Amino acid sequence: MILPARKVFPIQIGDKLFRLSGASISSDAPSYFSQFFEEQLRQNEGADSVRTLYIDRDPATFEDIALHLQGYHIQPRDGPHFVKLFADAQFFSLPRLTSQLYSSTIYVRIGDSEFQIPRDLFSSPGDSPNYFSLGFAVFFTTPTDVFPGLSQRTLLRPPSILPPSVPNRSAKTFADLLHILKGYPVRIRDEEHRTELLRDARYFHLKGLEQRLLPHSISYNLARKTSEIIIRLEDIRQSGISFVADSAVSSPAAAPSPASTASNLSASPGWVFYQRPYVDSEAYSLVMEVSGEESTMLYVSASSGSSAARYARATFHRQALSRITSLFSIIANKMNLPIMQPLGLMMMERGAGVASLPVSPGNSGLSGDRVKVRIGDDADVTLDGKPWDLHEEDDDDYGEGMNVDPGPSANVTGRRKYIETEDEEDEEWVVRKAQWRLRVQAMPGGAQAGKSGLEVVLGAVKIEACSSERGRNSARGFLS
Structure with missing residues (x-):
């Protein structure tokens, strides 16, 4: 059963009421919303009255999800915003939004700075798999199995997920590594700088980048x-x-x-x-x-x-x-x-x-x-x-x-x-x-x-x- 495109369905998220059309809800289906209201229409045999869906989640995060359902492209602002969107997209069983976030930019906090890392930045030989693809896989395995070991049907709340963070590494050194990964020439200021770059390249399991940073000389x-x-x-x-x-x-x-x-x-x-x-x-x-x-x-x-x-x-x-x-x-x-x-x-x-x-x-x-x-x-x-x-x-x-x-x-x-x-x-x-x-x-x-x-x-x-x-x-x- 498909929801009527022009019909408005009420969804209460926390203390805020959202009204979304059938077209918006069906744009990313099957989902928790589409299944709930389809069942309501089936029980009421097409009657106009449907019950309001109450969900105790963050209304500020759902505002972005509502924009997504209405056809707007949403972009996470930082790591905390990313994990909120990702957890709720999976909790609400929104397949298109989950897939979009899964393949989007990597949001991570290194030291005291936030970084947005394009996934194709690690496409060079030896740079993948790395710390980010392996270390965060415990949270984000695949778009269809985001919370390993948890049943979607019996899940009352998505598990609490901390934003990806590596507090014991230098943000400045990591910025230099990203600069090199983007294709810029390797500029080593001194041996101490090289040691820092090599240490963090090994920490993040960037083997190809490590080989480029090793001291060497090639000549004919x-x-x-x-x-x-x-x-x-x-x-x-x-x-x-x-x-x-x-x-x-x-x-x-x-x-x-x-x-x-x-x-x-x-x-x-x-x-x-x-x-x-x-x-x-x-x-x-x-x-x-x-x-x-x-x-x-x-x-x-x-x-x-x-x-x-x-x-x-x-x-x-x-x-x-x-x-x-x-x-x-x-x-x-x-x-x-x-x-x-x-x-x-x-x-x-x-x-x-x-x-x-x-x-x-x-x-x-x-x-x-x-x-x-x-x-x-x-x-x-x-x-x-x-x-x-x-x-x-x-x-x-x-x-x-x-x-x-x-x-x-x-x-x-x-x-x-x-x-x-x-x-x-x-x-x-x-x-x-x-x-x-x-x-x-x-x-x-x-x-x-x-x-x-x-x-x-x-x-x-x-x-x-x-x-x-x-x-x-x-x-x-x-x-x-």
Whole structure:
């Protein structure tokens, strides 16, 4: 039964009487109002007299609902007004208004400020689902099931809903995040500002925005004919790591791809590439920065007159150790390398498997406990606050940057004896900051127990280190 369009029906909301036509009530039906008055007309067999519908709700909120029924577009003014409209629209079973509010702008209070956020602002990859789509779902699940666990038929009152609010976050920082999400350039005032932006981007689960805010640098290296990305070790994510063989890097036919060396990996050396998740459309040659607290010890070999490079071994400590170990393990997994761990013996001795192994790059299958390092003549090294030079004559390796070590059959005794025996190590450096390229190449002697036959070599790009406590103290400043 359809309500007569010209007939007026009385509705008492709180202490105020509203008179709405059948056309207005039917504009958003079936609803609580249409069902009530249809039943009245059915019982009275079309008589003119109908009883007034009494509902104990807020008349000020119903004024906006009445405007909606009369054909006007209503817009919530703020968060409290939004939840009042939303709760009453669901309570009165107004399907069109409920759907309109469900898909409308997000009204939320961050800190001490109100924000109106268009829902399509979170359409970028990685930015949805987020805090707003997940955190408020307990109240607003779907337009047809707004109050989970409550029966519409037995609901005397809609539950009390607080306006969406995040009081423990900064309104100013959130405004900066919205400014970036709207497409404006990322302008970081200082590192403290970046830290605030990253902290809140993670809090609100905006993963794509977080990747854009991470400190990084992307540039094209003309000498190497490849694009490079510099990013900190702690900011590297597993999904962005890939291995690209030399044949793929040097091929002009196509850009390097994470899937480029899916076969014959063990036969071809290559480089580790990185692509920021959700943000980058291609992978770049990775230059990994290790900075922050002192966490790297470098054991530099004596100079060899037959090489334009110095070799060393690096040990990592604190969080850098676990991150490097995890990174090397991920690289091995990405390359589908067969790690030949003696699992049977391991389980007999330790009562567990790989999980019982200590945190060390040596358990990744791509390195020893001390990671091999190459410091070429292209590396910028500052030692004890002064530029450091190799002081070596040019040879065949000069100008090649970071080169692949010769195969096992080559005569490499003079070069390698300094990095494989502890008694030949001449210098110990405490590295404060460093940037490394990651090279994967064949391991001398081939595959061994617990190893894959390949190893990761860190190629020095830039190093700041001190060789003694005096050098460290010279860089120490006084408290201001």
